[in-house]
Amino acid sequence: MTESRTLVAGTAEGPALVLDEPLSLWGGLDPGTGEIVEVRHPQRGANVAGRVLVMPSGRGSSSSSSVLAEAIRAGTAPAAIVLGEVDPILPLGAIVARELYGTVVPIVVVTNETIRSGEVVKVRAAPGGVEIET
Numbered sequence: 730m731t732e733s734r735t736l737v738a739g740t741a742e743g744p745a746l747v748l749d750e751p752l753s754l755w756g757g758l759d760p761g762t763g764e765i766v767e768v769r770h771p772q773r774g775a776n777v778a779g780r781v782l783v784m785p786s787g788r789g790s791s792s793s794s795s796v797l798a799e800a801i802r803a804g805t806a807p808a809a810i811v812l813g814e815v816d817p818i819l820p821l822g823a824i825v826a827r828e829l830y831g832t833v834v835p836i837v838v839v840t841n842e843t844i845r846s847g848e849v850v851k852v853r854a855a856p857g858g859v860e861i862e863t
Contacts, residue, residue, distance in 0.1 A: 733859035736820040739835035743808035746780040753789025754796035763805030781850040782807035787816035797822030809852040
């Protein structure tokens with residue numbers, strides 16, 4: 730059974746980028762380009778800009794929220810973020826960016842959903858529920 734939860738409401742669509750491991754945006758993402766720069770990350774060199782970023786969880790520093798907000802401002806952020814478990818840090822960056830820049834990056838938690846890298850995914854996140862369409 731798929732369980733879901735909206736952390737930041739909104740709608741977005743884009744090709745999926747499925748990460749094998751969690752990513753700390755602080756030191757792991759270049760907000761100027763959207764490139765994953767964490768040296769030991771399996772998807773190092775991949776670009777998150779405009780993608781539906783799917784990862785098991787966020788990882789690391791509370792500064793990840795500011796990196797996400799900066800990537801949103803720069804136009805290099807993911808279109809949406811789909812997590813396997815709740816992360817309190819990433820939604821903070823998305824909410825601040827929504828207020829400052831008027832750009833929405835939905836963030837949801839979804840379990841038992843199979844999303845493959847490259848497939849186009851539409852995320853509809855509302856306070857009452859989440860829809861993932863592939």
